[in-house]
Amino acid sequence: MLKALVNPDRFMVFSRWAAPMFGAIAAVALAAGLWFALRAPEAEGHYDTVRIMFIHVPAAILSMFIYVCLGVASFLALVFRHTLADMAARAAAPVGAAYTALALITGSIWGRPTWGAWWAWDGRMTSVLVLFLLYLGYMALRAAIDDEAKAGRAAAILALVGVVNIPVIHFSVYWWNSLHQGTTIGRGDLNPAYALPLALMGVGYLSLFGSLWLVRIRTEIWRRRAVLLSLRAAEAQTFA
């Protein structure tokens, strides 16, 4: 299937129905997740701040997942020169940056009442801040170089180097003494009252990313088509 989608025309046909479908799933999952999240019981020692978890955790997980997508797309663009992979990498970065910013902001809002501090130079927080700076660096590098092919290659190298930060974020709570709690999801000790809203919000954030990514790749295809056509028009006028 992926091989078929490498063709931009086939991708346009696929994304035309897939993007609204993911958008609809996101809307339903986020609405239901919000409903359950705001009715979840307060947690021992955390009171109602536990509800921030339902928006903080999906944003934090997706921020890493999107960077992995960016890394894979960059690898395909760099090694196999797939134009669509380059477009996918470019399209993923702003969404990833927004999700990472949300993880940092909601984490900070959680930290103030829970730990008594908006920010701490803790391993987990600092490595997520580095992830945010990597996203910004990727976008800035692409914007700074006029030649799109060169910009794509330089940014892809930066993205691949940055992938090393993903395991650092994941294991930071085990490698260093951290205020941030370790893994709760998947260990089976998350209260069931919190599992449903968290799962729904997770599906909502993931589907929203899927929808926005497809929309942004479509935009990139149209943008490059428009740039190509305007160049051809300018060339035709010059030689007329």
Next chain:
Amino acid sequence: MTPVLITAAAPAAEAAGRYAGFVAAAFVISAVVLAVLTAASLLAARRWKQEAERLEAAARETPRP
């Protein structure tokens, strides 16, 4: 300070809604950021689609040298 694992619901919420301001701020900021991101993506898609279609139409009308 040691991290507290969120594994159990409070047996009795003696201070229900104690940090409602923090919770509301986190939800409002998230909603605004996601709404702006979605709107910006859709508007950019519409703009470039229209631009590409306009240039394609112009290219069809212009005779090739």
